[in-house]
Amino acid sequence: MTPVQIVFILCAVLILGSALMVVSTRKLIHAALWLIVTLFGVAILYAILEAGFLAVVQVAVYIGAIAILFIFAVMLTRRELRDKSPQLRKNWGAAALLGLLAFAGLAFLVTSQPGVGRTAAAMPDGLDTVQALGKSLVSPQAYLLPFEVVSVLLLAALIGAVYIAFTRKS
């Protein structure tokens, strides 16, 4: 057990535990807050994987925008602040079974592939991942077009969201 492995295991426990809380807790606002914990854990994972930029963006975008949006939505869609009735559907057992089956299948697939036990490739010397990422996002020879397309998608989604949620004054 190296220290990194210990950190990974702690982080994994944090992620999975909070994710379980997200899907099982009765108070919806707590679910959203637990989601933030999960997202934070994933950010730590990114840091472990030496993707610092993504770790920070994960916090800024996911926690700073998406999770807050969730909390807003939760608050806007209720009369009382507490959820008292059960939040799971009646047949949640079947869903759990399906989830477990899917996990078993995925785990089987993952472990049966050759080379999953490998350790990380060496970081090339002098590679500034942030710079490389930036360059590949704006280089026409790399991912400029997908990047632009996605930005247009985002714009369209925002306009759509504003339009949908807009209260029309009749």
Next chain:
Amino acid sequence: MSIPLSWFLILSAALFCIGLFGVLARKNAIAILLGIELMLNAVNINLVAFWRYLDPAQMAGQVFVIIVFAVAAAEVAVGLALIISVYRRRNTVVADEIDMMKW
């Protein structure tokens, strides 16, 4: 780094399936979206892990993650707007009760 790749993959599979459970089992439409977020994050873990373990000089994995971020933001914006708009008209956010095309 001394962590085998399979750890990340198993973790991501587990997170994905928890998200799946959330999507399938929760009543509240917002909670379903929460589950979808978990699933997207599981995918992202995979992408970053493969980037790191296979070829760090090739930025495809990270670029994909950024695209997933954008898509997630778009999805949440539109999804939540829809839910709020439905709530205004129907006073419910339970997914099972929103089962008609028109009302």
Next chain:
Amino acid sequence: MNLLNDPIHFIAQWLQGLLTGWGLSLVLAKVILALISITVTILFAMALAIFLVWVERKVVARFQDRIGPNRIGPYGLFQPLADIIKLIGKEDITPALADKFVYNLAPVLALASVILLWAILPLAPNIYGVDLNVAVLYLVAAGALGTLSIIMAGWASNNKYALLGAFRTVANMISYEIPMVLVLLIPTLLAGTMSVKGITEAQSPTWFFFLSPLGALIFLISAVAELGRSPFDLSEAESEIVAGFHIEYTGMKFGLFYAGELLHAFTFGGFTAVLFFGGYRFFGLENLGPLVAAAIFLVKAMFGYWIIMWIKYTMPRIRIDHMLAFNWKFLTPLALTVLMVTAVMEKLLAGTSPWIYSLGLFLANLAIALATIEILHAFGKWQRKTEASTKPALQAGQYYEEQNP
């Protein structure tokens, strides 16, 4: 390497030698060392916050033509300690229907989100927490945690005023984050790095303030909004929603919010200094030693903090719709324009002499400022004209007749 030239590493090496000498493994020693340094940073920031309470009270007193605290200690310097004792002595109330865990977590998170920023502030060339290569984004990410703490506090208090305050604050912070991120890109662009240390080093010979005065101005405005200080203190507009998100907090929990706000303001002063005013650099004086550099930095940060206070105590509060409109219709487009113009000018002027480079960027900013003023002027004219044409001016007495037929 001695204590004066490189205090941090000197102490660190000494401590590491000490710990490994006790038979601890190197890894463990490093972990302990990291914990110690984190604790020291936090303690320093907290101590600073206590000092800031005094500064704030003194300065506001001067603005209001008073003397301010002057009884306890020289110049009232120990007043904050008395404040703290009073706060600790107060009853710690948790509302009955509050969400206890979240309620108690929120003030901690509020302060934590500020202290997180201290990890990346470079006090001197070799006194800093970490030199992140994504530090500028880290600033935004930590701000997101601050937003989170406020919405948690507002929700967990189970109080309508608190919730309304939290809504206002979050709308405020999320909106003003956009121009802030946009202008944060300007130093990044000019320095070619996102590391704050790199940005500090890149401000030679010219501070970025002179290359992009508009950028600095927008940063300051959005920082004030991000802090939720006047004129953007809608979250605690006393006449409307009493005290906003911290209405239910008493005692030291309130104290944490308060200290967090002051420290946040000071930290943003520090970031203004780092990003636009050369950080710890001041005409070569920083070469005298890291302690001098740290002093220079703190003075600059204090100057930034003082400007934020100056704004706070001289500007009246503005209405929420005005505030959001100001952001979306004015600040964001302006920030976008400044960013694009700076990027283009930077590319065009790259490789020319520093004088031409600086002058070109400065003039570009000046041109944008003039154009903005002209556009506002024309827009105002147009608006007045349309208003005049749609609503004929009332004759004397007409208004009264209309109201009382």
Next chain:
Amino acid sequence: MVGDIIEKLIIWLLPLPPLLSFFLIILFTNRKKALSHRIAIGAAGLSWLGSMFVFVRALGIEEFGKTVIESTVNWLPTGNTWFQVGVLIDPLSTVSVFFVAWTVLMIFIYSIGYHNFGQPAGDHDIMGLPPHGATVQDTKGQKHKVMSVEPMYARFFAFISLFAFGMFTLVVSNNLLTLFVGWEIMGLCSYLLIGFWYGKPSARDAAVKAFMTTRIGDVVMLLGIAFLYSETGTLSFREIFRPEALRALVGKITPVFGLSAAGLIGLLLFIGVVGKSAQWPLHVWLPDAMEGPTPVSAMIHAATMVSAGVYVVLRMFPLITADFSGHELTPTMSVIAFIGAFTAILAATIAVAHNDIKRVLAYSTISQLGFMIAALGIGAYVAAAFHLITHAFFKALLFLGSGSVIHGMEHGVLHTGDHLDPNDMFNMGGLRKKMPVTFWTFLIGGLALSGFPLLTAGFWSKDEILADAFGHGRLVLFITLAVAAFLTAFYTMRQITLTFLGQPRTKAAKHAHETPWTMTVPLIILAVFAVSYGWVGIPENFPVIGGIVPNWFHEFVGGTLAERPEPLPFNIVPLLTSLAVALGGLFFGWVVYREVKSPQQDNLQISLLKNKYYFDEAYNFLFVKPASWIAEKFSYLFLDRTVIDGILHAFARTALSLGHIFRNYFDKPVVNGLVGDGTAAVVKASGSGLRRIQAGRIQYYMAVSLAVFGALAVLYYFLLA
């Protein structure tokens, strides 16, 4: 270096201003007429500036055919490689950009006047119908009718802007895919613009007809593109035309008529061209397309879009002629040459008998395009390119001129209040005095079209085609084209005589009026080109004047090909022929129609020609009728009503009688008696079970799809992997 980048950037940006203008007008300035046309013309002007910049730069480059300007970006990842799209400026696209930019700009400006900008809104004008005129009161209080502004003015400029975008895209593309995109955008715009006055049933029908007819060609063209891509793995012109790639294509024999791959692809692409350039047998849409506003006819159906077809053949020329050894024509080329020549003569004969001023020009366009196609079929690359450009100029000029005439006539019609067709040439006459500018420019265009010797551009280009046909020994073709050229001169003179010469034949013609400057200035500019553009392509060994001006066009455009075509030696026969047919046709046209006053006196109003060889009727009989017959009789009445409904009814009846039996002899006594409500409960349970299939519950759908996906994955894993 920087200059190169800026140059490439300009080429990339060339098509963009019209697109932006389209969106701006559609989205924002739809209600502002002046702003809309300012935006559109500004955009066309920007593109024009860029085009002129590119043109001048390209002229300055030595051996331009070898050192073309090309710039590509990655677009679509395809496995390990990228599908690249980009722009290409070589001599062919340089000259094309030149004529496209000029004609587009002129037509944009002309449209302002044509749509009566600045006139009052009409009394009863509605969207979708041409303006009917407005009543105004002058200072004396007298009311009279004047022309009214087009109600969908802004929309028109939006559409033609989009069209200009398509054309520029097509011309600067370096690959077949973006070329095809531009091609289809133009197809769409053509549809929209022909049906611009969608309130008229004839315009609607014409739009649908144009769209459907060109669609036939386009589908085949897409097949050709797909085939080409699967054979070579690229759609970039310069990569396809690498000698190795061409050799590989020539070497591969396809099962279709034993053609080589190159030949088959060429043929497939050519069928697309047949649709777009209105060649026989897909020529029927073009005359009907005259239902659109006249600037549209000029732009789409004369100057640019139909030229795009010829442009594509020019582009793909190296591929089409890949297995052309020098003398023996390949099957593909023979087909091209035959269709071109046949179309040229067919359309020319039809044009002789028509009275609608625009329709005559439409058939003339078809005929001239036939000339170019025929020239390409015998390998006369430069001659075809030359005629393409000169034709674009003078045909745009003629169309705009005819629009000006119609406009003037409409003025007269409104003034007199007679209800007569302002397009009919027999209603005109003597307009040369009323509309002098239009007359002189129309005359120049007509002479250019007829190939009036030495002076006009049409002479030089047409002469070159004839010379090529003769020089390569294609005698049948030569004679066919010569006859077509004679007919061309004949009907052109007929048109000029009927329209402008003699005395006014109606009151409306008496009151016709010269059109505003926005319409006449483009006419004058285009007239300058219609004359002068021929001088850049005078053969060097032409007697007397050859060599005064160097044969720049041949040098420049010929450089596009890998092997620069050698100029032909001078031969007196084609020259004399073209002199004779041009002058003879003009003379006969004048002589015959000098005295003709009404259609009854016109001996050439043969019903076979009048009805366009009954092509429409034949197509109607062969394709449209059978299709509607199949739809109605077979699909609807037989298949749907008889077979399917019959089966269903049979089921229903069987079920009914069975039910009857069961009810009376089984259900009532047995089931009700024995099982009673149990059956009902079972039915109810299964009903509610089945209802879940369409419950509208998202999570249920998700679970089912996940289960199916999982089952498939397991199956795949165990059976296949």
